[in-house]
Amino acid sequence: MSGRRRARSRKAFVAALQFLVVVATTYLGLLAVTFFIGRVIPIDPVLAVLGDRAPNHVVERTREAMGLNLPLYQQFFIYCRQAFTGDFGTSVLTTNPVMADIRRVFPATMELATLGTLIGAFIGVPLGVLAAVKRGSIVDQIVRVIGLVGYSVPIFWLALLALLVFYARLQWVAYPGRIDIVYEYSFTPATGFYLLDSAWQGQWDVFRDVFRHIILPASLLGYFSLAYISRMTRSFMLNELQQEYIVAARAKGLSEARIIWSHALRNAAVPLVTVIALSYAGLLEGSVLTETVFAWPGLGLYITNSLQNADMNAVLGGTIIIGSVFIGINLLSDLLYRTLDPRTRAR
Amino acid sequence: MSLAPVTRPPETPPETRPMSRREWLLSDRPQSRTQARLGRAYMTWRRFSANRLAVLGLCILLALIFVAIFADALAPYNPVIGNLAGARLLPPGSEGYLLGTDDQGRDILSRLIHGSRLTLLVVLLVAIIAAPVGLIVGAVAGYAGGWIDAVLMRITDIFLAFPKLVLALAFVAALGPGIENAVIAIAITSWPPYARIARAETLTVRHSDYIAAVRLMGASPLRIIFRHVMPMCMSSLIVRVTLDMAGIILTAAGLGFLGLGAQPPLPEWGAMIASGRRFILDQWWVATMPGIAILIVSLGFNLLGDGLRDALDPRESGQ
Numbered sequence: 195m196s197g198r199r200r201a202r203s204r205k206a207f208v209a210a211l212q213f214l215v216v217v218a219t220t221y222l223g224l225l226a227v228t229f230f231i232g233r234v235i236p237i238d239p240v241l242a243v244l245g246d247r248a249p250n251h252v253v254e255r256t257r258e259a260m261g262l263n264l265p266l267y268q269q270f271f272i273y274c275r276q277a278f279t280g281d282f283g284t285s286v287l288t289t290n291p292v293m294a295d296i297r298r299v300f301p302a303t304m305e306l307a308t309l310g311t312l313i314g315a316f317i318g319v320p321l322g323v324l325a326a327v328k329r330g331s332i333v334d335q336i337v338r339v340i341g342l343v344g345y346s347v348p349i350f351w352l353a354l355l356a357l358l359v360f361y362a363r364l365q366w367v368a369y370p371g372r373i374d375i376v377y378e379y380s381f382t383p384a385t386g387f388y389l390l391d392s393a394w395q396g397q398w399d400v401f402r403d404v405f406r407h408i409i410l411p412a413s414l415l416g417y418f419s420l421a422y423i424s425r426m427t428r429s430f431m432l433n434e435l436q437q438e439y440i441v442a443a444r445a446k447g448l449s450e451a452r453i454i455w456s457h458a459l460r461n462a463a464v465p466l467v468t469v470i471a472l473s474y475a476g477l478l479e480g481s482v483l484t485e486t487v488f489a490w491p492g493l494g495l496y497i498t499n500s501l502q503n504a505d506m507n508a509v510l511g512g513t514i515i516i517g518s519v520f521i522g523i524n525l526l527s528d529l530l531y532r533t534l535d536p537r538t539r540a541r
Numbered sequence: 542m543s544l545a546p547v548t549r550p551p552e553t554p555p556e557t558r559p560m561s562r563r564e565w566l567l568s569d570r571p572q573s574r575t576q577a578r579l580g581r582a583y584m585t586w587r588r589f590s591a592n593r594l595a596v597l598g599l600c601i602l603l604a605l606i607f608v609a610i611f612a613d614a615l616a617p618y619n620p621v622i623g624n625l626a627g628a629r630l631l632p633p634g635s636e637g638y639l640l641g642t643d644d645q646g647r648d649i650l651s652r653l654i655h656g657s658r659l660t661l662l663v664v665l666l667v668a669i670i671a672a673p674v675g676l677i678v679g680a681v682a683g684y685a686g687g688w689i690d691a692v693l694m695r696i697t698d699i700f701l702a703f704p705k706l707v708l709a710l711a712f713v714a715a716l717g718p719g720i721e722n723a724v725i726a727i728a729i730t731s732w733p734p735y736a737r738i739a740r741a742e743t744l745t746v747r748h749s750d751y752i753a754a755v756r757l758m759g760a761s762p763l764r765i766i767f768r769h770v771m772p773m774c775m776s777s778l779i780v781r782v783t784l785d786m787a788g789i790i791l792t793a794a795g796l797g798f799l800g801l802g803a804q805p806p807l808p809e810w811g812a813m814i815a816s817g818r819r820f821i822l823d824q825w826w827v828a829t830m831p832g833i834a835i836l837i838v839s840l841g842f843n844l845l846g847d848g849l850r851d852a853l854d855p856r857e858s859g860q
């Protein structure tokens with residue numbers, strides 16, 4: 195008995211070790227790729243910094259100062275050490291350390307992506323369930339069309355059209371940006387999540403203004419996550435509704451609503467958690483284009499602004515941060531799936 | 542030993558046979574390899590063409606290819622040089638300008654027609670680069686097994702975990718803007734799923750009898766992989782590549798929108814949206830028309846991909 199338990203705990207230990215190896219190699223891979231992009235692809239990083247008119251001795255000194263005279267593997271080692279301490283160099287554009295810039299803009303992106311995922315999940319899951327239950331009905335067709343268009347439409351184009359309709363023509367929402375200029379200096383956010391901050395401080399006029407700014411970009415991101423989530427929910431639910439326990443529940447005389455929303459959906463919920471987590475990661479990335487259109491002062495706008503000014507430190511720092519969060523959520527959802535699904539636990 | 546193209550319509554059988562053409566194609570006992578292949582292609586085509594949306598997708602793709610080939614003849618105006626004096630920002634339906642003109646007096650329709658070439662070029666180049674890379678990595682990993690498999694798949698998984706658009710952005714930032722670099726960046730970020738698929742298919746055929754037979758005949762591992770394993774991966778790969786086309790088009794358009802893809806004055810659809818952005822409030826058509834073109838084409842690829850998956854892989858259809 196104790197032997198079996200020891201075998202099981204050893205198995206858990208091996209699994210945890212494997213997971214750690216996966217995490218470590220994935221992050222190392224991300225650093226290797228960004229290192230490659232930043233140091234190897236440019237013909238000469240020194241020239242990229244100084245321009246081609248600098249005298250030779252300045253070039254040499256800068257090369258040494260940047261550590262570029264060292265062998266490549268040593269450079270990579272230093273690069274990794276710096277990245278782990280959050281040192282991505284200084285942004286040429288803002289003259290701040292890149293990490294400080296990112297810390298400033300990241301909450302804006304997260305607030306947007308979180309609200310988008312909430313919209314997507316709260317509308318997408320019920321839609322997907324309805325589509326699966328009434329297969330072939332009008333709801334099913336609508337979900338299908340929503341999914342197809344969501345997979346096919348360029349997000350920045352839809353964002354422009356939404357601005358045209360809801361801001362310029364209907365005037366339902368506020369203009370691009372995060373907060374009205376009137377409040378920008380009177381409102382001091384504590385966490386960087388403006389909706390939470392303004393509600394916490396009881397400044398409801400600020401809250402209303404922030405809401406009017408965030409609702410359009412968040413709805414757009416929400417639409418894309420809705421397209422994905424509803425399609426996956428439908429296919430998970432179709433799978434569950436064919437199972438024998440559904441027949442058993444029907445035979446027992448349970449109401450159809452209870453069978454669907456309580457029995458089937460609970461079983462479909464396990465893979466759904468992964469899907470929602472993945473769509474959250476996708477929105478963090480998808481915000482790059484959306485933020486550009488809505489002048490949303492988040493990480494995506496920071497990256498594209500830096501791109502346009504050839505500010506490589508900022509671009510790569512932003513890439514590493516988005517990549518890390520993306521990888522983190524990916525691995526986390528994997529782990530979540532394994533802990534939530536009893537079948538994978540037993541094996 | 543390659544598979545027949547899936548969408549080839551049935552060809553006329555020899556006249557001497559007493560059977561009808563359909564019977565000949567559907568025969569359980571094909572007399573020749575050609576007959577077996579044509580029969581299979583016919584069955585696939587039947588399944589595919591029963592799906593009206595899939596046929597619509599195929600039509601969109603064929604129309605895109607047609608427009609791209611005959612762009613010079615179809616476009617009423619020069620796509621790059623406009624009429625600055627007399628035709629700036631004309632609305633759709635103006636005299637001679639069906640979809641209106643942009644801020645440089647260029648006909649939007651002509652630019653869209655010429656832009657189809659760029660879209661097709663990007664999609665084809667990415668497919669030509671990424672699909673074989675994924676196929677080779679996956680087939681070698683699956684067939685070799687052991688540490689080769691472990692290493693190759695670890696690398697694949699690492700790339701699979703990256704955010705595609707952001708990584709493509711970083712690559713283009715380093716390589717410099719331009720349509721070639723955009724293609725390279727997209728290709729680098731899109732091969733891992735193909736490797737995954739190729740490996741999975743390879744694992745299913747790896748221990749089958751025909752592979753054992755070929756090995757007994759003394760074929761080298763390379764020959765087995767290239768001639769006998771890879772063809773088996775083709776149909777799943779084609780489906781996946783078709784489904785990915787829409788995503789590739791959207792990424793390329795996104796890069797173009799950010800000014801990192803095709804450079805002006807090239808009529809790339811994403812870049813056209815970006816240049817129309819300034820006029821969106823008053824001259825909405827400048828940015829709207831290219832978006833509709835992107836939407837139609839990527840919708841076409843999605844429909845086609847769905848249809849191909851259902852036709853080639855009946856196991857997964859219906860969901």
